[in-house]
Amino acid sequence: MSMKRFTFDSDGVCLSYLDSGVDAPLLLAMHGHFGCARNFSPLAQALAQDYRVVALDQRGHGWSQHPEDCSRSAYVKDVHNLVRHLSPERPLFLLGHSLGGVNAYQFAAQHPAMVSALVVEDIGVHVSPRIGFATDWPHRYASLSDLLELLADRGLSGDRYFLDSVCEYEDGWGFRFNPHWIARSQQAVTGDWSGDWLQLQCPTLLLHGTRSRDMRTEDGQWMRANHPDCTYLEFSAGHTIHDELPDEFGEAVKRFLRAKA
Template sequence: MTQRRRTIIDRDGASLAVTDAGGSGPAVLLLHGLAGSSRELMPTAEALVDRHRVLLLDQRGHGHSTRRPDDLSRNAFVADAVTVIERFAPGERVALVGQSMGAHTAFLLASRRPDLVSLLVMLEGHPAGSSDPQDAADLGAFFASWPLPFADVATARAFLGDSPLSEAWIADLEQTPSGLWPRFDADVMQASITAVHEPRWAEWESLAVPTTVVFAARGMFSAEQQAELAARRPATRILILPEGSHDAHLDAVESWIGALREALA
């Protein structure tokens, strides 16, 4: 296992946790999804360090970064990632890899700053957003329903279940004197995903960097949604994993790593 180093940097009043997972070669920046952290992408990072220098960012409101930042706009998330690239890979165009909300951050950055990006890989990401505000409200309500703090890991698992996604949440719980707490707040997650749900077709259609989108067999997006994404940007390469859910980086790791290696090559 490579030596990891976490650094805390500040941008516009928010602290951002950046992990350098090591490796040598062209830089890759990994961006996790909503209610996640860089921890869940460590297996992905470990699979890449033989050919790449791998950086991971806990996006604002998540992980070891500022829990309740003032700005939860898409612009703020993108600017954070730009700062990481300019700070940790100055003068280099990096490969951007993101899952779900992280994929959304990544393609917006690639659209706005192609000078910083060599290529883009999106896992279960899409520019369409959601026309139903209840989707974000339901997600916020789910996180607010967690009976916090959890007394211990067994209590957390009894509530959350033992799926790969639940295990990722459990692994990321913070031990405090009062019990175990997630490294995010429900209302921050709802506000963050509300911004993601705004359609971003203009940025998608103007995207100039080489782009691969990876969808999983049991993922979030229908065949029609996948087709619209490709039709609106015909240069897009689409890879379909034979297994896995929206969180294929957790429940279809080998298939995901294989697709990612192919895309980066």
């Protein structure tokens, strides 16, 4: 199944998204910092029979525009504008990983009538990102081999989370993100967002990788205890469960959505 690429205007910022185009209930998926919409292609394939998957290249990522603003309100407004653009007939399903997870639960808290169920992948309510990651990487690489060698040196060889953002430019190979811009975005998402979590009304699936350095187990337990309808699952994985255990991840999401349809 091939997802098609489209764009829309979000208050003057051109954002790109992928759409599976299936005539089925809508699931909107949002990636984390350094990621892109293409990260969710395997999930779209796994859900192809039952759900229309739309994956957003969030501002500053992928094929979307890189504006100056990377505030919390800007990200959440982008979600709102995309939902209005898509005009689903019923409240949608919303899924977010890391940065996308915070954006997802903040949007759901602010717009409860628009979300029927929520999936949050490996992010808590106390966010302390590793600010500065990748800021020492070269801007461009003379060849794809040079870029792949850097990823291998950083222990990221074969990691599609980054490979999905690789692109050839006129002046060499590079990524569809600016690490210095993302450092500002990481700073903006740092904080205690427990107040947003406490406002959630929709059924929620919270997925945690037990080897993750980005979400604490205590956070997951608190989030489960302070949500009236939260399913909490742990996986033997790191931060990117959808990449490390794609089959298990897809099945968990599918079971949850079917139960909450």
